[in-house]
Amino acid sequence: MSTPAVKSQCSIDLVNENDLPDLLPLLRAYCEFYNQTEHIPLAGDEALMSVSRALLANPNQEGIQLLARDSNDRTAIGFATVFWTWSTLKGGRLAIMNDLYVKENYRGQGIADLLISECARRAREHGDLCLTWQTSVDNKRAQTVYNRSGAFKSDRWLDYYLKL
Secondary structure (H helix, E strand, C coil): CCCHHHHHHEEEEECCHHHHHHHHHHHHHHHHHHHHHHCCCCCCHHHHHHHHHHHHHCCCCCEEEEEEEECCCCCEEEEEEEEEEEECCCCEEEEEEEEEEECHHHCCCCHHHHHHHHHHHHHHHHCCCCEECCCCCCCHHHHHHHHCCCCCCCCCCCCCCCCC
C-alpha cells in the first residue's frame, strides 16, 4: 500500500461541478486505453459528462467519483468511479468500483492504492458490505495493484453482457 510520503504528494476528494473540466481529460484517457486494448467504442465528451453529472445530482443513490490531485500544483492525476447497487446473494448494499485510472507518469507511486482505499472508506460510510471491481484479463499492471490491495480474486464468476 501507499506510504505517508505518497499521501502528502496527492489529495483525493469527491468530484464537484468545478472539477469536471479537470476530470474530463482523465475520463477520455481511460476510455482511450480501453478502446486500444479491448476495442471498446469511445464515449463522447457529453456522454462522459452526463455520467459525472448524474452522480453529482444524486450521490447517495447513484454513486460518486473521486479525483486525485498532485498536492504541489493541483494537477488532476487520477480518478475512481463508484456505483452503488444491491446484492441479493450478500443481502445488502454493494459498491462497484467501475473505473480506476492514474495518469501514466504518476503510476507506480501508490496513487491507485490510495484511490482504492478511499473508495473502500466511502463505501463503508455508505453502508456497503463490499467493494467489487473487474479488470481486463490482460491488464497485468492493474492486477498487481489489486492483488496487493487485500481484495479477493474471483475464480468462480464469468462476466456477460447483452448489447441493448
